[in-house]
Amino acid sequence: MIAMRLKACELLTTGWCPLNCSYCYIPKTEQMKVLHRRIIKDLESGEFISRLKAVYGKELTHLGFWGTEPMLTLPILSRKIPEIIQNFPKLTTIGFSTSLMLDERLLLDFIISLIGRKIVLDIQVSLDGPAFITDKNRMEGAAREVPARLLRIVSMLNGIELGKLKVKFRFKATHSIENIQLINSDPKKIDAYFTYFHAIATRFKKINKNKQVSLAPRASPTLVVPGKY
Numbered sequence: 001m002i003a004m005r006l007k008a009c010e011l012l013t014t015g016w017c018p019l020n021c022s023y024c025y026i027p028k029t030e031q032m033k034v035l036h037r038r039i040i041k042d043l044e045s046g047e048f049i050s051r052l053k054a055v056y057g058k059e060l061t062h063l064g065f066w067g068t069e070p071m072l073t074l075p076i077l078s079r080k081i082p083e084i085i086q087n088f089p090k091l092t093t094i095g096f097s098t099s100l101m102l103d104e105r106l107l108l109d110f111i112i113s114l115i116g117r118k119i120v121l122d123i124q125v126s127l128d129g130p131a132f133i134t135d136k137n138r139m140e141g142a143a144r145e146v147p148a149r150l151l152r153i154v155s156m157l158n159g160i161e162l163g164k165l166k167v168k169f170r171f172k173a174t175h176s177i178e179n180i181q182l183i184n185s186d187p188k189k190i191d192a193y194f195t196y197f198h199a200i201a202t203r204f205k206k207i208n209k210n211k212q213v214s215l216a217p218r219a220s221p222t223l224v225v226p227g228k229y
Contacts (some may be wrong), residue, residue, distance in 0.1 A: 007061045007090075009052060013077065014067035015039050019099060021138045023176050023224040026068055039067070043076045046083060053087055060088040065096035074106050078113040085117060095122035097172060101142065104149040108156055111167055118164040125150060128173045128221070130196040132182065132189065137174070147200045154208050162212040169204075169214070171197060173221035177228070194219065 015035035020028060042048050052060060063084070065077065077084075085091065094114070098107070107123070114121060127146050128134040134143035150169065157167065175183075183189045201217035208215070 005059045006056050007059050008064075009056065009060060009062070010064040010066045011048060011052070012067045013039060013043065013065040013070050013073045013096075017068035017072070017099075019069070019101060019138065021099075023137060023174065032068075036068075036072075040073060040076065043073055043080070046080060049080070049083055049087055056088070058087070058089060061090050062093045062095075063088070063091060064094070069099060069102065070096040071098045071100075071102045071106050074110040078110045081113045081117075091119065093120045093122060095124070097124040097126060099126045099138065099142075100146045100149050101139070104153050108153055111153075111157070111162075111165075112160070114165050115160070116163040116165065120166045120168060123167065123169050124172045125169060126174070127171050127197075128175065128179070129193045129219070130189075133173075133175070133179050133193070137176065137179070143196075147203075150200070151203060151207055154204060154210075154213060157213050158207075158209040160210070162210065165212060167213045168216065170216040171200075171219050173219055174224060175221040176224040 015038075016028070016032045017024075017026070026032065065073075100107070111121065125146065127143075128137050129143070131143040134146070135141065183193065197217065197219035201215060204215045204217075
């Protein structure tokens with residue numbers, strides 16, 4: 001009989017977010033802020049590493065950060081990277097999703113903390129499409145600001161030797177029934193949607209000079225749930 005070995009983990013690293021996206025189901029309550037502070041305390045103490053070790057031993061290969069906005073606690077996790085690597089030598093992938101609406105240097109510093117490690121850093125950027133979708137779902141200016149932040153990070157990474165570290169970006173679009181109804185009301189908006197992501201991918205390719213950095217240009221949206229479509 002072959003014993004099952006757990007290798008992948010999604011770790012809750014945030015409980016609060018400064019944004020208020022229209023389709024977010026996580027309440028912006030004082031209780032969530034309390035939870036967020038508890039998570040911060042847990043991360044700073046390193047207790048989460050002990051719990052992971054108790055469950056996974058040294059077999060952990062994939063570690064994901066999840067919650068509301070993982071970039072909020074990246075500075076803490078950056079400091080914990082040496083300890084994480086020491087306890088989980090088989091770790092090959094770290095990933096998380098971000099709105100990329102916070103200071104991009106938070107992400108840059110985390111990337112720098114991983115330099116030289118043989119790890120794939122998978123960064124999912126939440127971006128719903130052109131302004132008529134993203135700005136409505138998230139906040140005014142987000143459709144312009146998110147790609148700008150992404151491209152600034154890529155530009156800064158051009159001058160940094162990453163060694164064995166690979167940084168992979170990808171987009172994750174989410175559409176509500178209202179978004180879909182809007183697109184269906186004007187077929188030109190379908191073209192605008194795909195043109196928007198294509199333009200970002202083109203600019204990314206032109207700016208990026210680091211062979212260890214890449215972008216998956218796919219932009220197929222997922223649907224807000226629950227909902228009737």
